[in-house]
Each structure stands twice: as structure tokens, then as C-alpha cells.
Amino acid sequence: MEAERKKDAAAEEARQPHTRACEQELAMSWPKVGEAGETGDWRTVRPVLDTSKCLAAQRGKLACMQCWMFCPDAVITRTVPPGVNMTYCKGCGICVEVCPAGAITLEPEHEHEEEHGRDAHAAEEQGSADGDDQP
Numbered sequence: 745m746e747a748e749r750k751k752d753a754a755a756e757e758a759r760q761p762h763t764r765a766c767e768q769e770l771a772m773s774w775p776k777v778g779e780a781g782e783t784g785d786w787r788t789v790r791p792v793l794d795t796s797k798c799l800a801a802q803r804g805k806l807a808c809m810q811c812w813m814f815c816p817d818a819v820i821t822r823t824v825p826p827g828v829n830m831t832y833c834k835g836c837g838i839c840v841e842v843c844p845a846g847a848i849t850l851e852p853e854h855e856h857e858e859e860h861g862r863d864a865h866a867a868e869e870q871g872s873a874d875g876d877d878q879p
Contacts, residue, residue, distance in 0.1 A: 786834070789851060789853055791849070792848065793848055799844070799847070809822060810842040811843055816838060
């Protein structure tokens with residue numbers, strides 16, 4: 745009877761997902777990317793990955809991936825290094841909190857709009873000036 749109970753407990757433990765490094769039990773859900781809409785357009789901060797600190801990037805393999813595992817919107821790619829789909833990332837900061845290496849920081853969105861968004865905004869305005877958006 746005792747052996748059967750231990751066998752059942754071992755089987756149950758094997759079904760529970762764990763991280764390799766810390767044997768922490770996980771509860772996982774798999775939302776589809778974009779399930780909540782294109783939420784990246786109302787984000788005020790964005791995650792920025794420092795690959796020199798990222799465990800997966802340092803080891804050149806899927807090593808940690810806590811950010812991918814805990815992202816509630818499934819916008820972090822399971823690649824080396826991880827990437828973030830900014831169209832759908834809402835900037836919640838969960839990835840920052842769970843990263844054991846401190847490789848992810850949140851930066852103000854307006855800093856990136858100035859660097860990257862100016863050309864896209866200028867092209868959009870040019871399209872409007874050319875009459876491309878007529879009803």
C-alpha cells in the first residue's frame with residue numbers, strides 16, 4: 745500500500761511543470777498572442793533586454809526563460825535571446841519582476857518613440873498629405 749502511494753505521488757510530481765534551476769512549481773496558461781487586442785499602442789513603458797545579463801543569451805541555449813513563462817500575453821518569444829512582440833506587449837513589467845538575472849528593465853515609451861517612431865510617424869503624415877486616406 746505504501747509503495748503504491750509513493751508511486752502515485754511520484755507520478756503526480758512528474759506531471760507538475762518545474763523550472764530546472766530551482767524546482768519551483770509552475771501554473772501555466774497559454775493565451776494566444778494578441779488575444780487582448782493590439783495593446784502595445786497604449787503602453788507607457790517597454791521592456792528592454794540586456795543580452796549581456798540574460799542567462800539564455802549568455803549560455804546560447806534556452807536556459808532560463810522565466811520571462812517567456814510568466815508573460816501573461818505570450819508576447820515573449822522562446823528564442824535565444826528572447827524577443828518581445830511590441831505590437832501586443834502592454835508593459836506590465838511581470839518579465840522584469842521574474843527575471844533572476846535582472847536582464848530586463850522598463851524604459852519610458854516616449855524615449856523609443858523619439859528614436860524609432862519619428863520616421864514611421866513622418867511616413868504616416870506624408871501618406872495623409874498625399875490623400876491616401878480619403879473616404
